Amino acid sequence: GYPVLIRAAFALGGLGSGFAADEKELVSLAAKAFSCSNQILIDQDLRGWKELEYEVVRDAHDNCVTVCNMENFDPLGIHTGDSIVVAPSQTLSNREYFMLRRTAIKVVRHLGIVGECNIQYALDPISEKYCIIEVNARLSRSSALASKATGYPLAYVATKLSLGQNLVSIRNSVTKTTTACFEPSLDYCVLKMPRWDLKKFRRVSNTLGSSMLSVGEVMAIGRTFEEVIQKACRMVNPSLDGLDGEDSDLIEFKSNDELEKQMTSATDTRLFAVQLAFERGYTVEKVNQLTKIDSWFLSKLFNIATMRKACKSYSGPLESLLTADRMKTLKINGFSDRQIARYTQGCGVPSNGMGEIHIRNLRKGLGVIPCVKQIDTLAAEFPAQTNYLYVTYSGDEDDVDMVVKEHTAENALKTKGVMVLGCGAYCIGSSVEFDWCAVSCVRQLRRDGFKAVVINYNPETVSTDYDESDRLYFEELSLERVLDIYEREGVGGVVVSVGGQIPNNLSLPLSENGVNILGTSATNIERAEDRAVFSEMLDSMNINQPPWSVLTSHKEAESFAKRVGYPVLVRPSFVLSGAAMRVATDETQLKNFLRLATAVSADKPVVVTKFILDAKEIEFDAIAHNGKILNYAIGEHLENAGVHSGDATVVLPAQKLYVNTIRHVKRYSAAIAKSLDITGPFNIQFMAIGNQVHVIECNLRASRTFPFVSKTLQANFISLATRAMTGCPAVPYRISLLDIDYVCVKAPMFSFTRLRGADPTLGVEMASTGEVACFGHDAQEAFLQAMLSTGFKLPTKAKPILLSIASDKFRKEFLSSAEMLVKLGYSLLGTAGTAKYYAGNGLDINVVTKPINEDDNSQCAVTGAPSALGEIQNAKVTMVINISEGTTRKDEISSGYLIRRAAVDFGVSLVTNVKCAVMLVECLERGCDKFDARHIGEFYKIPTVGWSKN
Numbered sequence: 001g002y003p004v005l006i007r008a009a010f011a012l013g014g015l016g017s018g019f020a021a022d023e024k025e026l027v028s029l030a031a032k033a034f035s036c037s038n039q040i041l042i043d044q045d046l047r048g049w050k051e052l053e054y055e056v057v058r059d060a061h062d063n064c065v066t067v068c069n070m071e072n073f074d075p076l077g078i079h080t081g082d083s084i085v086v087a088p089s090q091t092l093s094n095r096e097y098f099m100l101r102r103t104a105i106k107v108v109r110h111l112g113i114v115g116e117c118n119i120q121y122a123l124d125p126i127s128e129k130y131c132i133i134e135v136n137a138r139l140s141r142s143s144a145l146a147s148k149a150t151g152y153p154l155a156y157v158a159t160k161l162s163l164g165q166n167l168v169s170i171r172n173s174v175t176k177t178t179t180a181c182f183e184p185s186l187d188y189c190v191l192k193m194p195r196w197d198l199k200k201f202r203r204v205s206n207t208l209g210s211s212m213l214s215v216g217e218v219m220a221i222g223r224t225f226e227e228v229i230q231k232a233c234r235m236v237n238p239s240l241d242g243l244d245g246e247d248s249d250l251i252e253f254k255s256n257d258e259l260e261k262q263m264t265s266a267t268d269t270r271l272f273a274v275q276l277a278f279e280r281g282y283t284v285e286k287v288n289q290l291t292k293i294d295s296w297f298l299s300k301l302f303n304i305a306t307m308r309k310a311c312k313s314y315s316g317p318l319e320s321l322l323t324a325d326r327m328k329t330l331k332i333n334g335f336s337d338r339q340i341a342r343y344t345q346g347c348g349v350p351s352n353g354m355g356e357i358h359i360r361n362l363r364k365g366l367g368v369i370p371c372v373k374q375i376d377t378l379a380a381e382f383p384a385q386t387n388y389l390y391v392t393y394s395g396d397e398d399d400v401d402m403v404v405k406e407h408t409a410e411n412a413l414k415t416k417g418v419m420v421l422g423c424g425a426y427c428i429g430s431s432v433e434f435d436w437c438a439v440s441c442v443r444q445l446r447r448d449g450f451k452a453v454v455i456n457y458n459p460e461t462v463s464t465d466y467d468e469s470d471r472l473y474f475e476e477l478s479l480e481r482v483l484d485i486y487e488r489e490g491v492g493g494v495v496v497s498v499g500g501q502i503p504n505n506l507s508l509p510l511s512e513n514g515v516n517i518l519g520t521s522a523t524n525i526e527r528a529e530d531r532a533v534f535s536e537m538l539d540s541m542n543i544n545q546p547p548w549s550v551l552t553s554h555k556e557a558e559s560f561a562k563r564v565g566y567p568v569l570v571r572p573s574f575v576l577s578g579a580a581m582r583v584a585t586d587e588t589q590l591k592n593f594l595r596l597a598t599a600v601s602a603d604k605p606v607v608v609t610k611f612i613l614d615a616k617e618i619e620f621d622a623i624a625h626n627g628k629i630l631n632y633a634i635g636e637h638l639e640n641a642g643v644h645s646g647d648a649t650v651v652l653p654a655q656k657l658y659v660n661t662i663r664h665v666k667r668y669s670a671a672i673a674k675s676l677d678i679t680g681p682f683n684i685q686f687m688a689i690g691n692q693v694h695v696i697e698c699n700l701r702a703s704r705t706f707p708f709v710s711k712t713l714q715a716n717f718i719s720l721a722t723r724a725m726t727g728c729p730a731v732p733y734r735i736s737l738l739d740i741d742y743v744c745v746k747a748p749m750f751s752f753t754r755l756r757g758a759d760p761t762l763g764v765e766m767a768s769t770g771e772v773a774c775f776g777h778d779a780q781e782a783f784l785q786a787m788l789s790t791g792f793k794l795p796t797k798a799k800p801i802l803l804s805i806a807s808d809k810f811r812k813e814f815l816s817s818a819e820m821l822v823k824l825g826y827s828l829l830g831t832a833g834t835a836k837y838y839a840g841n842g843l844d845i846n847v848v849t850k851p852i853n854e855d856d857n858s859q860c861a862v863t864g865a866p867s868a869l870g871e872i873q874n875a876k877v878t879m880v881i882n883i884s885e886g887t888t889r890k891d892e893i894s895s896g897y898l899i900r901r902a903a904v905d906f907g908v909s910l911v912t913n914v915k916c917a918v919m920l921v922e923c924l925e926r927g928c929d930k931f932d933a934r935h936i937g938e939f940y941k942i943p944t945v946g947w948s949k950n
Helices: 023-034 094-111 141-150 154-162 225-236 256-264 270-279 284-291 295-312 324-332 337-343 354-365 412-416 432-447 479-489 501-512 522-529 531-540 554-564 587-601 659-675 706-713 717-725 779-789 808-823 832-840 868-873 890-905 914-926 936-940
Strands: 004-008 018-020 040-044 050-058 064-072 085-087 115-123 130-136 189-195 216-222 371-374 388-392 418-421 452-456 471-474 493-495 548-550 568-572 582-584 606-610 616-625 628-640 650-652 680-689 692-699 743-749 770-776 801-805 828-831 845-848 879-883 909-911
Touching: 004 023, 018 023, 023 040, 050 094, 050 141, 050 154, 064 094, 064 141, 085 141, 094 115, 094 130, 115 141, 115 154, 141 154, 141 189, 141 216, 189 225, 216 225, 216 388, 225 295, 256 270, 256 284, 270 284, 270 295, 284 295, 295 324, 295 337, 324 354, 337 354, 337 479, 354 479, 388 479, 418 432, 418 479, 418 501, 432 452, 432 706, 432 717, 452 479, 479 501, 501 522, 522 531, 522 692, 531 548, 531 606, 531 692, 548 554, 554 568, 554 587, 554 606, 568 587, 582 587, 587 606, 616 659, 616 717, 628 659, 628 706, 628 717, 628 914, 650 706, 650 779, 659 680, 659 692, 680 717, 706 717, 706 743, 706 770, 743 779, 770 779, 779 914, 801 808, 801 832, 801 868, 801 890, 808 828, 808 832, 808 879, 808 914, 828 832, 828 868, 832 845, 868 890, 879 890, 879 914, 890 909, 909 914
Parallel strands: 388 471, 418 452, 418 493, 452 471, 801 828, 801 879, 828 845, 879 909
Antiparallel strands: 004 018, 004 040, 050 064, 050 115, 064 085, 085 189, 115 130, 189 216, 371 388, 548 606, 568 582, 568 606, 616 628, 616 680, 628 650, 650 743, 680 692, 743 770
16 A cells, blocks of 8 residues: 555665655656666555664674664654664664564575675564565675774675685784674764755755765764764754754744644754754653654753753853853763853853853863773773774773873974864765875875874765774864864874865864964965955955955945946855855845855855856866975866856866966966965966956865876875975976876766756856766867766767757857767757757757646647657657756746756756767767777876976
């Protein structure tokens, strides 16, 4: 009986799955699922049951151990990648735990698995009935979490087992005394919380289900559940102080009826709705009925709400409220100094940014100091030599000693060591690129003899592998925690420029609290990040930039827009991936976008600039030392300005820039580096119209293109930057961009197939969730390989290509490409306006109708022309080229959106940018689809004329 769960076989992350309440929904979901798999599974609906996972390893001699068991905070019905996960399980009885453990071992032995295996269960909360959901006979997403949670290196052990070794002979690389045959025992609690970026996409529901939507995750370690869930909230969203309902600003102040409705549906903000309910006086029993979340978890959230209320309702002297015992109780339960400061403003605590420091000083004066504990895998039953650490207030002594070495002024930094701040949770705009930068920095530090201390909390990263650094703190990247560890370790300096925007934003508050920032000074980082200050600096240096105005009032912004003419660009400060950045084409949009930008940028300035159409965007990545550039790379975007740099196709070395343009880019960059006295990595984005070059922005940190640049040029820019920042000899690489006889193209990866309802078009706010890069002898060869690497399917001649291009300007630009497609033997379909234009230019093109709504997939009753939507849904089209006008005209947005969305949903290749479409046709014309794969070394060995690296 309905409802049922539809799952696509051989799919990752629940792709193509969903719950169907009736036959109509079943047919719709099945059609989309078959576009990504040739087999689907239909399962009984078990929503509301507990979901659990066991990680099991087995060797060829039938030795078998369970490494970790994990429990989902949310009941079954939400993909485990979108659920809060706790290790070890907290709500199972001893009988239930061993029942599922025995079954896991039986299944693994029966299947004959050698290596690592993940088994997922559904357990009835009111009986001992259970079902196996699936078995993954491989390392899974949960394996990385289990490895970091337990300190048991699953991938390492699985590799050894695959090579024939047994569990008894493999040493535990954490304890260095026991074997891999010991099952880990945890004297702490670990919590994984997902990170979503659904607000970046219009038309996307934030409802969670069986298909994974999160783009990253964090892992918090502590001794109480309250501690880890509050830590995790701050890790996922650095603007949060902890787990609050009302104070989070994520839940609107709704009536209780609306709040209850929100709690019954799983969304990316339901946790905060539950917390708001407890703050309003709801009982654990009532919330359990609404959410089906286990009462044990809910009782812990209720404790947090109770302590919050006690703090906020007190209005006496601060010293009477925050005694040493009460302060320690709050800290054991995960409350941050910033959170406590906000709760106690009625007791005379400053309401500005100094409140946190006020509470910090009070806490330290009371002797409430955190302890440093080890992840030792065996609950301190055996001695461990691990450097894998976390910080907690649930303890009286440290597990590790601070080794203080004798040092002189000359070797102080090397002896004391360097702290590197990692990238935090992966999200749109901050992904593995920044982890590569952090790891490159740490490895260079250790090569140069520096002790390296890393702080990061992302279990998906290499920087959180315990053997990458001398000491790894799996901890928050907050002012409070970084200061705690800085004081505890006594390091000589901190690198903030290799982990993206989160560490960069900490530079000034850390510096103000006595932390030595290595590389560019915190003051100069602030000058570059503050858009108003940076724009004033450019004006004073006579460096071109688009006309701009800092927002002091909405009226002033509107008058500026009228003066320079629409469109204008709204730009918040101190943000990553163009968060809340928007192009406004009229006054109504400007008002809406200003409101959004002000909310995101908080007390930082919002700048409005003239948006220049049809400009080419240029990337300048470089390393400087004391304001002098050591090495640089200039890449060009294939798409015109208006597409975020993280979503753009980047060509390196640049192929189509005027020599005079390159000269201006280098001059401007050198002047900016000198003015900001840059030491370390930096990135400047330019736009060029003809030979007119304008500066867009400057980031005094590694950018997401640094790995791409370093791998293209076979020169690690971060290693050089690290040497510059630590005062080591920094010898520039010998690079001549003009003499490199190959091209590398970086192309973005998108997750539109998972984001149901998202419009797959690009703009000034970043939407991509990954990237690829490919080499070629020319730009066309590299571009096509990059496109294919993203999963793009080349068009075949057996089916037509559908063209829907919104304006005559873009139709004209694509005209010669359309002619080439016909010449190559492809047939064309076009929506009415597009078909009329190309038919008028002598092309053979058939007409399809534009859809009015998502059900408009039948032939036109008047002309008999097929529907564009029907052709896509029935797999009668090989590729869709849909170029929107970029305006807010309703008919273009609605019909174009339906065409684009259908292409994504039914697995048809889609191109939405005219420059990319033209380049794709050039590739087909040149026969680049017949490219033979070559390894990277073959390109590095291509000889250059008149220059060499040696």
